Amino acid sequence: MANQGAPTWTTITAHQFQHALEAYEPLIQSISDTKGAKNGQSTLLELDHYRYGKAVDHFSHSKEGTQMTLKDVEKLVEWKLRHGQYRPTLMKLVQSNDPEAIRDIARDAITAYRQDGNVAAAIELLSKPRGIGPATASLLLAVHDPKKAIFFADEAYYWLCCEGQKSPIKYTAKEYLSLDTRAKQLEARLGVEAVDIERVAFVIMRDPSFTAGSASRKTSKADLAEKKKPTTGKAEAKPTKRKKSSETSPVETTSLRRSKRSKSAGNS
Incomplete structure (x- = not known):
């Protein structure tokens, strides 16, 4: 397993899931800072904000057949290449498609998907243009239905379908449907x-410092902080300190000694 201490998709708790989700943005920021960007290029962080922000806001809220353009596809593919494994020839293949064909295919695929929810049919149709296989097709579908459609990312497939192991992926429609099935089980x-x-899968597969224990320790500290808070608006009374033996009067000391001798005699 790439991250031995991380939870699996079948054992992860709601708190661990949220903890990993909160770790995503700092991780992307760190990777983006490390990679940098050439003049005129968007940084990984900027592309990430587009993929999970602007693209989702725009396409998932459209009730009609969405007019996704070739430029939109190119932007998402750029994010995919910078976010995951870089493939130098992929972008040129995508750019060679006819803009009207891309628009029509995206519109028809998403319209049909919103009517029948058939993931396999949507992936098959979205995979028709050049340079767009099941993985990229799933990305186009995911921005239209972020709640239910998962992107075929390497990290997601490793975590959900390979027990966290980095195994070979063929990027077939069959593999994607296996990923989709398990993702829906976790969603439920x-x-x-x-x-x-x-x-979350990206964090678990890419961040070796994230473990099940890291979430537990965070919970423990939060719980301790919560317990220290007063339960009412009034200040809690401080417990009365016991007197030290040096502060005990001679009479009290004599009485205590006699009492101890009596108890000792009774227990023997």
Whole structure:
């Protein structure tokens, strides 16, 4: 397993899930700072904000057949290449598509998906253009339905389908449907969304410092802080300190000694 101390998708708790989700942004910031960007390029962090922010806000809220353009696809592919494994020829293949064909295919696929929820059919149709396989097709679907459709990211597949092991991936529609099935099981168990499962998987597979224990320690500190808070608006009374033996009067000392001798005789 890439991260031996991390929880599996079947054992992760709601608190651990939330803890991992909160760790995503700092991790992306760190990776973005390390990678940097060439002149005129967006940073990974900027692309990430587009993918999980602007793109989701725009496409998931459209009730009609969404007019996704070739430029939109290119932007998402750029994020995919910078966020995961870089493939130098992929972008050129995507850019070689006819803009009208991309728009029509995206519109038809998403319209049908919103009517029948058929993931397999949507992935098949979205995979028709050049340079767009099941993984990229799942990305286009995911920004339209972030609650239920998960992006076919390496990290998500490793965590949900390979027991956290970095195993070979063929990027087939069959593999994606296996990922989709397990993601939906986790969605149902924890009441979470697919878009968040993606980010949690990324943290668990990419951040070796994240473990099940790190979430538990955070919980423990929070619980201790909560217990220290007064339960009412009034200040709690301080417990009365016991007197030290040096502060005990001679009479009290004599009485205590006699009492101890009596108890000792009774126990023998």
